[in-house]
Amino acid sequence: MTAFTDHLDLIGPDRTADGTVVAIVLVHNEANLLPAFLDHYRAAGASSDGIAFLIVDDRSDDGTADILAAAPDVTVLRPRDNSTYKEHKREWRSQALDRVAAGRWILAPDVDELLVWHGWPSRSLAELIGTLEAESAAALYTVMLDMYADAPLTDHVYHGGSLTDAFPFFDCPTLDPASTWMEQAPSRFRRNWPIPAMHVLGGMRQRLFSDEAPTAMARIARRLHRRWNHRPGSTAHVSAGLWRGLTRSRGAMPPLNLTKVPLVRWQTGLRFYGGAHAMNRVLPLGSERGVLLHFPITRGLEGLEYVTGRGQHADGSAYYRRLLGRAAVSPFYPGSRRLRSMSDLEQIFGTGGPA
Structure with missing residues (x-):
């Protein structure tokens, strides 16, 4: 594993440069929804380059990790042991986007x-x-x-x-x-x-x-x-x-x-309140x-x-x-x-x- 931000480690390859738009998503045990979610946004498209998915897998144990590992357009992040959704979800999104998406359009939907x-x-x-x-x-x-x-x-x-x-x-x-x-x-x-x-x-x-x-x-x-x-x-x-x-x-x-x-041209230092509500x-x-x-x-x-x-x-x-x-x-x-x-x-x- 490679450190990606203060709270998240990179699992596998970083594919965030492959898409015109970066879609950041936080998931936990979402194996039932992930295929439909990915299909919807892939079909929406952004250009010939499409969307690069940046997904934080928060300790899933229902097969979510297998779905993500098999997806060729997904970069997988995993929170460190001392980092939790309840306390750090704002930092998970903002720090990851600051690293890879400054000046780019991003999507921030829930799954x-x-x-x-x-x-x-x-x-x-x-x-x-x-x-x-x-x-x-x-x-x-x-x-x-x-x-x-x-x-x-x-x-x-x-x-x-x-x-x-x-x-x-x-x-x-x-x-x-x-x-x-x-x-x-x-x-x-x-x-x-x-x-x-x-x-x-x-x-x-x-x-x-x-x-x-x-x-x-x-x-x-x-x-x-x-x-x-x-x-x-x-x-x-x-x-x-x-x-x-x-x-x-x-x-x-x-x-x-x-x-x-949920659709923003990202600037370094931007932060979401909770989800993408403000x-x-x-x-x-x-x-x-x-x-x-x-x-x-x-x-x-x-x-x-x-x-x-x-x-x-x-x-x-x-x-x-x-x-x-x-x-x-x-x-x-x-x-x-x-x-x-x-x-x-x-x-x-x-x-x-x-x-």
Whole structure:
């Protein structure tokens, strides 16, 4: 093994110079998702050189390591014994990208996220990047979209094939305008993590986390907040604290942030907050949005119990513990819509993504 950063060792050859775009991914026991993940991003392409995958394998023992070792476009890193996902995931990403990706475009999705954009799949990643460069943009504003089946979470088990066939539904903002809403990030947060300043909140998991359905007042408040914050020159974010109070159901956990910036022209010294939810430096954002098709539950009850027991996610995997308590519930509801084509996402793609 060769030292790659302060926290990571290189396992096998370094192939990061082989692709136009570097995709950095952190994985642990993801053998069920890795083939579909790699196929999706390979098909997206960047140019004739494609994407170079830089994958941190966090002590997997389910066959993930064998999949990675057999992939000709993957560089494998492994954390050292004293380095953990819970404490050092930010350093894992940033230090590795500082080493190999300065000045290059990078992707930073989670392994359960498939990035799509307006015109995908006929419009390639290279064309999307060309649009961003023509606008002098250095990052893509992206919204996570939780995908699910019409079945209890215990039955959300992926057996291969198309992920969108296995989990075809999403919360549609047309059918339920209260399913997501937008707020300006708190000023204290923006001082350290300035982009994106506007966050999209809510989604399927937020519904399931709530002990009670949102009150009528909360639904009205969310609709008004969402409408006003999408108007040019809106000042609704001034009262973000009030809106948070109005829109949160009693007993619910803090709203989930669905906003990410997973496509970035990397600069040395950039840092992600947690995943790719925010960045520590102001970068110009493109005028369009991407969508991260997010598949949060793919191993049913066994997967929820494993992640909860491992406790490596935020607050000791508190969100997963909450989901585990709702494992017998189906996320399907009257606001669900089946994803049949990218045209179903036009309202979410939009234009002029907020900075």
